Amino acid sequence: MTTVILRTITRLVLPLGFVVSFAFFLQGHNLPGGGFIAGVLTASVVALAYLAYGLDVVEDDVFGREVEAAVEHVQHGVVRDYQTLYASGLAVAVAGGLAAIVYGYLTDTTIPFMTQTFRYATVPLFGHIELASAIVFDLGVYAVVVGALLTIISVVGAE
Amino acid sequence: MVTFILGLPYESNVQSTPDLWVLIAAVGLPFVAAAATPLVARALGNRTAYYAAAVAAVCFGLVVTLAGTHGGAAVTWVGPLSISLGFYVDGLATLVGALASGVGVLVFCYSAGYMRGEPGQPKYYATMLAFMGSMLGVVYAGDLVVLFCFWELTSIASFLLVGHYSDRRESRYAARKAMLVTVGGGLFMLVGFVLLASTVGTYSLTAMLAEPAATRAAVEGAGLLLPILSLVGIGAAAKSAQVPFHVWLPDAMAAPTPVSAFLHSATMVKAGVFLLGRVRPILVGGDWTTAFVALGLLTMLVAAVLAVCASELKELLAYSTVSHLGLIVAGFGFSGALGSETAVFHILNHAAFKAALFLVAGIVAHEAGTRAFDDLSGLRHDLPITAGVTVVAALGMGGVPPFNGFYSKELLFEASYEFAHHAGGLAWLAPVVAVVGSVFTLAYSLRFLSIFFGERPETLGSVHRAPWPMTGPPVVLAAIAGVIGLGGITAALGAPLAPVESFVGWVVASTLGPDAAGHAASFHYYLPTYVSPAVVMSALAIVGGVACFLRWRRVRWATRGLLDALPVLRADGWYDRLVYGANHASTRVQRALWTGHLRTYAAWTFVGAVALAGFGYVATGVAVPNATPSLGATLTIILAVAAVAAIAAVRAPSHVAGVMALSVVGFAVTVFFVLASAPDVALTQVVVETVTFVVFLVILDKLPSYYGRIERSRAARDVVISVLVGALVTITTLVATDATPDAIASYFVENTVEQAGGHNIVNVILVDFRGLDTLGEISVVAMAAVTVLTLIVMRERGETP
Incomplete structure (x- = not known):
């Protein structure tokens, strides 16, 4: 699978994929996109890199760490980081939901779990944009999707 | 101790309502104490018993x-x-609650001697305390759900305690048996409770007991009296070891003896009769x-x-407990005050003499090293105090005047005679069977x-x-039994034991039906001084009993013969x-379901989904709407491509070709979404399709490049399943899109920008309107990752998943 053509294409696609997924993530509230789609896209781009350069590429070239045996790989290596990613994603999503309750408690109103709100703001260069609190939750979704998918792909791939 | 509680002026302040915090403390304290037991046991060691006894005393x-x-x-x-x-306090609750905590104090003190030096003491005391809390919860429950929860907690505690010696096979068997029977009965009871609550409209026992006649009328009006009665009755019978559920109790004697004295004579088995009284x-x-x-x-x-027929002490006591519980159940069965008096007074008497006898059995087993009748005799010289206790308790159990069991048995005779006299015919069996x-x-x-x-046998070593x-504890219990017995003599002489009588009367009043509640119980018991049918029955029973004992061998031989001829009496087989x-059946089902082949799982999952959804459609009578498809030329071409690719995927000779064809289907669907102006769904479909494809490529290396031959029968089966799934999905889509008016969709369209400030409805639904669903979904995604990781890591370590 690791042909020159695939490697070359991957080199081109990789940055494009990250940028597009970032754009998807940001514009999700108003245009096609969102945390889930962005997450799957990011994961598939990394998976493509796995396909082209082998499973150790992230560990080896990105983090510059020594690659060890398979079990070690699952328990300590980059998979550990993926696990941290989806775990913290879940935490972010829940914390974002709880923030609504806390805010309600502080302002003496009853606001249910995961209530979202939004503001409009004018930012230089970007102009008049919407800032939605839901993006915190969406960030959690993104992290969970990326972390979980990459965990599965790299673990199954290592098999 | 019981006289202490009896001496209280409960009649004068009978109007006052209980304090919620006292109730919560009484029920909650044992649980808190149980949680602290491991720490306390570390400090106190063998003296943990006194800590538990102190908690019970509080x-x-x-x-x-x-x-x-x-x-x-x-x-x-x-x-x-x-x-x-909800909690509810009345006479019955106070009686059984006092037994649970009072006998608790004694049993914990006893455990200090019995369990000394045994391993697993923290577990033992923690479970015993938790049991006591559960029992108090059952007793004081004022809500059916609360009652059920604590009821099952007592079963769980009993499971742990019966299985205390968890390295013994028979202990584990007995623990499982006790739990399955009592918990199984509890499930019947739960159904009964739900029926009861749904007819009455509340789960509150307090409300039901405040208006018993109205509650009964509501139940009868709904025609549910018999179902509720039988379901609750099964729960009570399983807990109180009534025929044919009695099989668990003799096995439960595998527990340490204090447990048997506490749970399986004085308290837990009383939960069933308590429920009947309730x-x-x-x-x-x-x-x-x-x-x-x-x-x-x-x-x-x-x-x-x-x-x-029993051959050892604890087995005899177990069957005897079952027998006496039967007496109490029958007592509650008779309508009118006399029946209630029988049951309530016998709950008290039985707890006193039976707990004492269990403790005696423990002493004998502990000191003589055996519980078999054949090895034991002439122990009065070695264990004089124990022998004295046994005289009082055993004669009480046998119903010999003037010991305490005599009076409640006399009441049973009286109640059964009156019942038979009243009803006639077959009812005359009742007094005969009782005698x-x-x-x-x-x-x-x-x-x-x-x-x-x-004579003391030679084989018995030093005792x-x-x-x-x-x-100490059995002496206290026997003293209580003895005082109650003496009360009958003094009552015959004109000086009744007033506290006991008024306490029992108060308890009886709380178990009376609306018809009998009018003549409030003024309970009296005394040694009979004149001849009545009940006295004649007692005399017959005593003469018969002594005669049987004198011809013990022959009687035992005869009863054993009877059991051999009628094994149904033991009822042990069911x-x-x-x-x-059930084990065997599940193994067979498992062999069919759990083949280790993904295709089997997929087939069962699909069949299950089709069956369930199809059943739902048929049951609700969903009409399939008449869809008139109006596809343009472009859509038709796209769908044709998808169809061709689907056929190709089925017929593909190799994995790579199959995956490729499947991807074509996916991307064709994507194009369909784009043309149907659903950009977000299309986008999702694209990335998911991509990632699926990539994952497939990653794992394809490991698979054989070509498919094996497929059997015709399996292919036919798969075709049928595929067609069914396809048909179901089509119907679902048609039904779902046909729904009018489309209230949900238009709500989202109208409110998305206004309330959430986003223009992408799909995304706003995902993160805002239905954010909780998404939270659930990402949790599932994370769980899937954890599962894969666990499976793989376990295999790497050489463990079988």
């Missing part, structure tokens, strides 16, 4: 403060279902009497015969007593006297057949 004190109050107290628990953390005001009537008099007397007789059962009861009571008399922590049958 609970007993709280029960005493509650004595005399009447009514309910509750905090809201599940508001929408009208379930509350619902008696609501349900008592003709059907009630027929069911529970028959059940109780049958149990009393069968278990008494089984007790005669015959009592004959056997006296016979085995004397047999138990006889281990202390006669030490038990330490004081072990002899449990094993049920459990092992």
